[in-house]
Amino acid sequence: MTHTVSIEDADVRYACAPQESLLSGLHRLGLRGIPVGCRGGGCGVCKVEITGGEFSTRVMSRDHVSDDDLAHRRLLACRVYPSSDLSLKVIGKLQKKVCTPAADRPLP
């Protein structure tokens, strides 16, 4: 039994099984929409806000998920597993970059 995941603003809908993370379901279909990094809950690039639906999670790095994030369902897509149809917004940003000294970059 798979669930349908909708990425708001990106007009992407895909099928995701309950034992498959939101990120790997998207990735498996060769679709884009959520940035893909470590796929282990450690790097934070796949951050999304779940705007509707039920899900379960696995442990994810608190460097990227604060208590406030948890309360507002702002989570790492590689560690979220759908248990109903679900909708989300992508909020992770790939803006921090090697090579540019901190002083020259806008604050994250």
Added chain:
Amino acid sequence: MALTGVLRPGHVQVRVLDLEESVRFYRDVLGLVETGRDAQGRVYFKCWDERDHNSYVIREADRAGLDFFGFRVLDKATLDKFDADLRAYGIATERIPAGEMLETGERVRFTLPSGHVMELFADKTKVGNGIPLVNPAPWCKARDHGIAPIRFDHALLYGPNVAEVQKIFTEVLGFYLVERVLTPDGNANAAIWLSCGQKVHDIAFAEYPEPGKLHHCSFLMESWDQVLRAGDIMSMNAVPVDIGPTRHGVTRGCTIYAWDPSGNRFETFMGGHLPYPDYETMTWTFDNFGQGLDYPQRKLHETFLTVVS
């Protein structure tokens, strides 16, 4: 003896999100040898051909990343001298008593301007590599378990103030600069590769706004064939692969980057040129960074620049 001072990377401690899942990964997929567990719950590993009790230690925590990176130095007198030299240079040091890590002597700990915690130590129990010291066979059966790298080789760390870090390594700790990538304006180094012996690098740093970040820990393989076999084992176990198999332009090393179950990147690596301390530094301009990272594909992969733990 020609090699004195800092001898080699000796240990690294990495945070993982789920300890037992990570133990299974490091022991059965990467093929490290589990050598102990301590009262804090840390799990100790070594590569099969290493002789010291441990080189890679994992600790369960609520975030991924690096706790500290330790170098083995020649002896106790060398340890004391580096401690004094670091303090004379203006860097605060701290002594961690012998036994705080299993089978490991006293450590001198300090923090780099990049935010990384470094350690020096002179003693770690030699447990051997499973091969006798008299009439040794070239390998033992541990070589065939999992990916089975032969040693923990180096790490690439991301953080600010790389120019100051370079000075500490070259002026206090006796390292030399093997290769570097310039910033886009050519006025500074975006990334540096440092050696304390004749390895192409023992540690590397890249300029990054957030302090204390881990880009990857690297494990040495014996051959390109073994790197390809590592890639096979990664796919058999659905390990997320980042880049490769390919060859770096920088260092000439042959590589696969992949992630552990907590999002800590690791590398299976072989080869590289053999520098001497009198060799001139090799320089890559920023517009050639793509070749430096992935020589055949000439591609500056986005994840290389942005994904760290």
